[in-house]
Amino acid sequence: MRVLGIDPGLTRCGWGVVEGRPGSRPTALGVGVVRTNPELDLELRLLEVHTAVTALLREHRPTAMAIERVFHQNNKGTATGTAQAAGVAALAAAQADVPVAWHTPSEVKAAISGNGRADKDQVTLMVTRVLGLATAPKPADAADALALAVCHVWRGPAQDRLRVAAIAGGIGAPVRATTLPRWTGISR
């Protein structure tokens, strides 16, 4: 399983690619930050984020994207821009036929450090240790994106099992999944 983690933002959008499976030490394949010019019009900044994420999807061919689910109560001034950056990243994934998972900051912190209230330094420290990196990834947005990807590598399959169980029970079935049985046994 190869996951592209995205810590969405307009000024700094963190990204990290991690490969692995539950119960084993994951490997970091890439990490970085997409920056856009604050003096550009909003739609051009969104275009920059979308273009950069599309390029990352082509380069790293992840099997899933994990994006931080941010609640707008946290940081009022930048919440709309953050949501829009997350939206164009999710769009890029849909256009590349890569499924998207959303994880809250506390889910990510709990997965990587065992403490849902860990601070930024603790998250960076644990990401560095878990991935066996020689130096800590900087800035914090890059470390957070790696943490998101690790969280999804470790927790994603469990979430997928829950979703399959929900679909089997007819609960909250996504349309894409419910139409899958029609294709069973048909070679594509």
Place this chain on the structure above:
Amino acid sequence: MRVLGIDPGLTRCGWGVVEGRPGSRPTALGVGVVRTNPELDLELRLLEVHTAVTALLREHRPTAMAIERVFHQNNKGTATGTAQAAGVAALAAAQADVPVAWHTPSEVKAAISGNGRADKDQVTLMVTRVLGLATAPKPADAADALALAVCHVWRGPAQDRLRVAAIAGGIGAPVRATTLPRWTGISR
């Protein structure tokens, strides 16, 4: 001036195309609503909105897009989805090289009815009268999108003049505008 107005949303995204200039009666060229299936995964709903808005840009060739600027305080539950829908609409405009303007609901209400606190019925009534429509556009999202486009036709040029004045004074100059002189006289 031809404006594509967008009242962003995931469940219902209103759109309306209006042609005209300040001080004259504008003409409606098209109106409608893009709906996405709430059972689809979020990234697929954003893909539907982006694809539909891209098709509208190709069909109507507007000179500008006007999107409602929503503040997340208004409707907490759907604010993130609304911001993301607005984000992928703005992205579609940037990809088509169409500039985007953002207007608040009170700006639109004041422009169309003279009252920044007009209710939905009043906005629909005034949109119907101003555009000389035989029947009122429905649902409200479609009427709101037409009102946005009318607002931008009437107010847009004034905003552009303010922007040009600001750029001339070196204030808040968008990079796209400031880099334009480099291309002056060069055929592309």
